[in-house]
Amino acid sequence: MSGRLSLSEGDSDDAMEKDDTELELEKLVFGDNTGFHERLKSHRSEPTALENSGEAWGKQEQPGDLLEKGMEDIDDADLFFLDSKPSAMNIPDLLPTATSDEAGAQSDGGDPPAWVDSDDERIVVSLASNPRLRKLRTSETEDLVNGKEYTKRLRRQFEQLCPVPEWANPSAAKKRAHRKRRKFLNSSDSSDVNLSADEISIDSDDLSTQPLAKLLQNATSLTQPAPTASTSRRKLRPEVIDIHRLKDVGTAQLSSIASLQFHHTHPLLLSSGPSSTITLHHISPHPPNPNPILTTLHLRSTPLTTSLFHPPSGNRIFFSGRRRYFHIWDLESGKVEKISRIIGHGENQRSMERFKLSPCGRWMGLVGSSRKGGGTINILDANTSQWVAEVRVEGKGGVADFEWWGSGEGMVVIGKGGEAVEWDGREKRVVARWIDEGAVGTTVVALGGHDAGPKPLGGDRWIAVGSSSGIVNVYDRRKWTNASSVPERPKPVRAFDQLTTPTSHLQFSPDGQVLCMASRWKRDALRLVYLPSCTVYRNWPTSSTPLGRITSVAWAPSGGMLAVGNEQGKISLWEVRG
Numbered sequence: 001m002s003g004r005l006s007l008s009e010g011d012s013d014d015a016m017e018k019d020d021t022e023l024e025l026e027k028l029v030f031g032d033n034t035g036f037h038e039r040l041k042s043h044r045s046e047p048t049a050l051e052n053s054g055e056a057w058g059k060q061e062q063p064g065d066l067l068e069k070g071m072e073d074i075d076d077a078d079l080f081f082l083d084s085k086p087s088a089m090n091i092p093d094l095l096p097t098a099t100s101d102e103a104g105a106q107s108d109g110g111d112p113p114a115w116v117d118s119d120d121e122r123i124v125v126s127l128a129s130n131p132r133l134r135k136l137r138t139s140e141t142e143d144l145v146n147g148k149e150y151t152k153r154l155r156r157q158f159e160q161l162c163p164v165p166e167w168a169n170p171s172a173a174k175k176r177a178h179r180k181r182r183k184f185l186n187s188s189d190s191s192d193v194n195l196s197a198d199e200i201s202i203d204s205d206d207l208s209t210q211p212l213a214k215l216l217q218n219a220t221s222l223t224q225p226a227p228t229a230s231t232s233r234r235k236l237r238p239e240v241i242d243i244h245r246l247k248d249v250g251t252a253q254l255s256s257i258a259s260l261q262f263h264h265t266h267p268l269l270l271s272s273g274p275s276s277t278i279t280l281h282h283i284s285p286h287p288p289n290p291n292p293i294l295t296t297l298h299l300r301s302t303p304l305t306t307s308l309f310h311p312p313s314g315n316r317i318f319f320s321g322r323r324r325y326f327h328i329w330d331l332e333s334g335k336v337e338k339i340s341r342i343i344g345h346g347e348n349q350r351s352m353e354r355f356k357l358s359p360c361g362r363w364m365g366l367v368g369s370s371r372k373g374g375g376t377i378n379i380l381d382a383n384t385s386q387w388v389a390e391v392r393v394e395g396k397g398g399v400a401d402f403e404w405w406g407s408g409e410g411m412v413v414i415g416k417g418g419e420a421v422e423w424d425g426r427e428k429r430v431v432a433r434w435i436d437e438g439a440v441g442t443t444v445v446a447l448g449g450h451d452a453g454p455k456p457l458g459g460d461r462w463i464a465v466g467s468s469s470g471i472v473n474v475y476d477r478r479k480w481t482n483a484s485s486v487p488e489r490p491k492p493v494r495a496f497d498q499l500t501t502p503t504s505h506l507q508f509s510p511d512g513q514v515l516c517m518a519s520r521w522k523r524d525a526l527r528l529v530y531l532p533s534c535t536v537y538r539n540w541p542t543s544s545t546p547l548g549r550i551t552s553v554a555w556a557p558s559g560g561m562l563a564v565g566n567e568q569g570k571i572s573l574w575e576v577r578g
Contacts, residue, residue: 254569271552376391466502471496518564548567
């Protein structure tokens with residue numbers, strides 16, 4: 001007590017010495033240097049995982065050596081390790097062995113994983129104790145699996161619930177596309193066209209297909225020329241038409257039918273649409289397989305707007321969509337050529353989706369981009385694809401539509417404001433201008449009655465102009481003997497008001513006796529007009545005629561067939577008998 005009192009009073013600054021009892025307590029609680037070294041030496045009698053690893057200890061130096069050398073130059077990774085050794089029970093005996101199916105799945109030749117965790121084999125997961133994991137078991141008695149097996153079963157369960165998408169499995173996507181094409185072309189295996197689905201399917205990547213001669217080698221009926229209007233000319237009756245429905249052309253396609261045209265010499269029908277597919281149909285409406293599909297050409301990511309045979313032989317097909325390029329399919333060689341630009345005039349041709357070929361086959365007209373001061377038509381050489389001339393029309397909105405003269409030596413171009421120009425390709429200039437009567441948003445123009453009109457203006461007798469109000473004006477050009485005789489505001493022979501929505505299609509029959517006018521903005525909006533009396537046929541179409549929303553029409557070269565395509569992808573075929 002007195003010693004403690006003396007310390008508290010500050011009589012002496014010296015610390016008290018520890019007795020033996022206090023030193024013994026410190027040794028038991030905190031240990032000492034001698035005991036630490038003795039325990040290290042005794043611990044070395046049992047091998048450790050770190051001792052067995054040559055990578056961790058390098059040359060397997062003893063801890064005593066490390067203490068003698070000092071720990072300044074030793075990496076931290078060599079001083080510590082994680083003891084992840086499995087538990088004392090014999091886990092490998094409890095884990096299931098891989099079945100033959102699982103072993104085959106592991107050696108299926110797939111891509112190796114980007115990273116493998118070695119600890120997965122040491123992890124043990126109980127499947128029976130967790131209700132959510134019991135569905136991963138292969139049998140009711142199964143319980144413990146390692147981490148690698150657990151990961152594989154989770155992946156298998158996920159793939160069952162969420163199958164691999166087509167974009168991640170190219171082989172499956174190709175097979176599915178092949179099945180769709182086979183279903184779409186199920187009518188092509190007829191006796192007339194002896195081709196399999198593999199032979200008629202076209203790969204769009206190489207842009208080539210089979211020559212037409214090879215496609216027609218087993219179809220003798222296709223090699224015979226189709227009858228033309230000159231060889232089978234007949235006189236139709238006014239007011240009542242004798243028309244009969246034939247079997248539909250092919251099956252319903254994958255999109256609407258944006259373009260239709262008959263071949264000039266063979267019984268073929270060309271169709272295309274936003275599905276980026278061109279289809280050639282064999283027009284043979286007789287059983288057992290009427291109107292089969294001959295071949296198709298698919299162009300990836302290019303919704304097609306226009307596709308036409310190259311007159312007069314029809315041995316090439318021009319087709320394009322809303323793109324800065326168009327393609328030419330050579331049917332004789334099977335090659336597809338891409339025309340990507342018009343040198344010197346690319347700024348006026350942002351899209352090549354609207355074009356027409358001259359009847360003589362020499363020229364190709366492309367509707368150019370609209371400007372505030374009007375629009376243009378670029379004329380190309382159909383054989384070389386070189387720019388030849390330009391036709392310009394004034395007025396707001398640009399070009400509404402244009403049509404080649406029957407001789408192919410010129411064209412009539414009409415703007416959306418109703419102003420029409422007659423352009424002579426021989427003189428490369430506009431020879432006449434006139435205005436459509438009562439024009440309200442002109443939409444389409446058509447010429448017909450070849451060789452019955454004025455020769456200086458292409459020889460066409462009839463010209464029809466449609467508008468956004470549905471009114472169709474028909475003019476007789478026989479009074480226009482030359483360019484100077486074209487009146488500024490001619491009077492139409494007849495103005496038809498049967499269509500109540502914008503006129504989208506005007507098509508004269510090859511012999512000039514019938515005008516087909518249609519609107520895609522209303523169901524079954526189609527009428528036939530008999531010329532020259534300009535009377536509308538009252539017996540067809542009827543309220544029960546299944547036309548749908550019409551997107552394209554085409555007359556056969558003989559004038560005896562009319563093809564009508566709609567938004568549902570169906571092509572109906574009608575025979576005009578008289």
